[in-house]
Amino acid sequence: MSNAIEIRGLSWRPGKSFALQALDLAVPEGAIYGFLGPNGSGKTSTIRLLLGMARPQGGTMTVLGDRVPGDLPRILARTGYVPETPHLYPGLSVTEVLAVHRAFFPTWDGAWAEGLRKAFRLEPAARVGRLSKGERGKLLILLALAQRPELLVLDEPTDGLDPVVRRDVLTAVLEYVSDTRATVFISSHLVHELERFCDWVGVLENGSMLAEMPMEIFKNEIKRIRLVGAPVDPPPGLPFTLLGRHSSDGMAAGETWIVRGWEDGMSETLTAAGARVREVVHLDLEEGFVELLRAARPEVWGGRNGPESGLPPAPRTVAERRRGEG
Amino acid sequence: MTIFRQLLFLHWKGVRFGLLPLALGAFGLPLLAVQGVLPGGEIERTSTVQAAYLFHSLQLWLPLFPLLATLTGATLALSAWNWDHRGDHVYALSLPLRRWEYVLMKMGAGILLLLIPFLAFWLGGVLATSSLEIPEGLRAYPTAVALRFLLASLVIFAILFAMGAGTLRTAVWVLVTILAVAVLGSSVPEFLRGTLFPGMPPFDLLEWVLQAALGWPGPFEVMTGSWMLVDV
Numbered sequence: 001m002s003n004a005i006e007i008r009g010l011s012w013r014p015g016k017s018f019a020l021q022a023l024d025l026a027v028p029e030g031a032i033y034g035f036l037g038p039n040g041s042g043k044t045s046t047i048r049l050l051l052g053m054a055r056p057q058g059g060t061m062t063v064l065g066d067r068v069p070g071d072l073p074r075i076l077a078r079t080g081y082v083p084e085t086p087h088l089y090p091g092l093s094v095t096e097v098l099a100v101h102r103a104f105f106p107t108w109d110g111a112w113a114e115g116l117r118k119a120f121r122l123e124p125a126a127r128v129g130r131l132s133k134g135e136r137g138k139l140l141i142l143l144a145l146a147q148r149p150e151l152l153v154l155d156e157p158t159d160g161l162d163p164v165v166r167r168d169v170l171t172a173v174l175e176y177v178s179d180t181r182a183t184v185f186i187s188s189h190l191v192h193e194l195e196r197f198c199d200w201v202g203v204l205e206n207g208s209m210l211a212e213m214p215m216e217i218f219k220n221e222i223k224r225i226r227l228v229g230a231p232v233d234p235p236p237g238l239p240f241t242l243l244g245r246h247s248s249d250g251m252a253a254g255e256t257w258i259v260r261g262w263e264d265g266m267s268e269t270l271t272a273a274g275a276r277v278r279e280v281v282h283l284d285l286e287e288g289f290v291e292l293l294r295a296a297r298p299e300v301w302g303g304r305n306g307p308e309s310g311l312p313p314a315p316r317t318v319a320e321r322r323r324g325e326g
Numbered sequence: 327m328t329i330f331r332q333l334l335f336l337h338w339k340g341v342r343f344g345l346l347p348l349a350l351g352a353f354g355l356p357l358l359a360v361q362g363v364l365p366g367g368e369i370e371r372t373s374t375v376q377a378a379y380l381f382h383s384l385q386l387w388l389p390l391f392p393l394l395a396t397l398t399g400a401t402l403a404l405s406a407w408n409w410d411h412r413g414d415h416v417y418a419l420s421l422p423l424r425r426w427e428y429v430l431m432k433m434g435a436g437i438l439l440l441l442i443p444f445l446a447f448w449l450g451g452v453l454a455t456s457s458l459e460i461p462e463g464l465r466a467y468p469t470a471v472a473l474r475f476l477l478a479s480l481v482i483f484a485i486l487f488a489m490g491a492g493t494l495r496t497a498v499w500v501l502v503t504i505l506a507v508a509v510l511g512s513s514v515p516e517f518l519r520g521t522l523f524p525g526m527p528p529f530d531l532l533e534w535v536l537q538a539a540l541g542w543p544g545p546f547e548v549m550t551g552s553w554m555l556v557d558v
Contacts, residue, residue: 051419051420052419053415053416053419053420072422072424073422073423073424074422075422076420076421076422077422081420083416083420085413085414085416087413087414087416087417088413088417089336089339089340089409089413089417090409090412091339091340091409092336092339096335096339099332100332100335100336103328103329103331103332104329104332104421104422104423105422
């Protein structure tokens with residue numbers, strides 16, 4: 001399977017306080033890729049670099065097989081983009097916005113655009129500047145979809161929208177994807193929302209990719225284990241990755257470990273080290289996401305195991321983890 | 327062509343409320359300039375007196391012609407980028423066009439819109455001069471002055487359009503550079519003459535730059551040349 005988006009070693013430092021650091025990212029063709037990260041982690045910056053709106057200091061990027069920035073017009077003609085902040089001209093009516101936008105996209109589907117406009121209940125004569133936030137969000141999605149793009153890049157498309165509008169917007173996207181097999185790259189910090197329909201997930205924190213893998217693996221790999229008699233130092237050669245550990249509240253001599261790569265039967269390794277596994281808790285995407293962030297930057301995200309704990313750093317991607325295991 | 331038409335439409339939507347009064351002004355200004363010398367006045371004039379009276383009347387209004395051209399160029403240039411800046415250029419940058427194509431088309435749209443006040447000015451000039459009894463030896467130049475108006479607007483439009491295409495930081499840097507040249511260009515040669523090089527001839531960089539810009543073949547010569555609707 002080829003990748004619709006491929007980023008290798010992307011570096012960008014717009015100021016002193018933030019930098020994207022050798023970012024690697026791959027979005028398989030036809031995937032719905034959830035690009036997760038807390039506010040300020042670099043999601044929007046990555047998207048802007050990807051669409052040629054800023055120049056990186058290093059690295060390579062290809063989108064739909066074409067290189068950024070060399071083939072940008074070809075890429076942008078096949079990409080529907082919904083930015084984080086609405087950017088439409090406020091003086092135009094909905095009809096005028098559609099007329100202007102269609103001029104740039106030869107693949108524009110006028111009939112479908114009109115159908116979406118009616119479905120979204122957008123008045124043709126309404127001025128963009130007077131639309132509600134939800135209506136503007138729907139108009140942006142309409143513009144991106146009616147281009148009939150091969151790739152949809154959605155930057156926090158539902159941020160600040162009410163649940164009804166969110167559902168309208170996401171339903172329209174999913175219907176389009178099921179019809180066309182287009183690739184979707186959607187950034188958000190609303191984790192539970194992405195969990196329902198993404199099949200790939202990447203977690204960005206402070207300009208670095210913490211993890212990138214299929215959603216099912218992400219949801220099944222990160223677990224919370226409650227232990228009694230846990231050794232002070234983790235035994236060498238653990239078959240899983242220990243992301244973090246802390247004392248379990250209200251459990252005498254108990255500890256909670258956050259691990260990745262846990263499989264049934266691994267408790268024997270811990271038993272051999274003198275510990276007893278009391279419980280293995282499957283984490284959903286949101287819990288796994290939070291634990292990943294805590295493990296990556298405990299001083300920021302409130303985990304108790306800082307770098308001084310001596311725990312090994314979490315592998316960044318599936319491929320890297322495999323390389324590490326090999 | 328479809329894209330250009332849409333960019334023209336966008337510019338028109340953004341500037342129409344500013345452009346229409348300017349076009350009206352461009353139409354009315356030549357008429358106002360000759361108002362005092364329209365036929366039917368009470369003074370019995372000889373050809374020489376009439377010519378002097380005409381020149382005097384026109385000269386009173388002359389400074390307003392380049393001023394209006396400047397306002398027209400500036401309005402169109404700044405409105406060209408207004409919406410782009412407000413949206414942080416995100417919309418334009420997400421369109422499948424190379425940046426230079428977008429900028430060129432935007433500039434073309436602005437120049438096309440400049441033709442509205444130009445035509446209004448030309449029409450006003452033609453009407454104004456045709457209503458005059460032009461003394462012997464003088465000629466009306468409504469087309470030449472209208473072309474000067476167009477050229478002057480175009481110069482201002484092009485400069486401000488280029489500045490507006492960049493970020494606010496770029497614009498600030500350009501202004502700071504101009505200011506620095508103005509201040510240092512005047513004070514440094516004077517300081518050197520007073521201290522290290524007493525024999526150095528007086529030199530004012532700012533004055534030199536202004537002369538180069540305002541005189542032929544400087545870009546602003548079009549502002550300082552003749553704007554007389556009626557001349558020898």
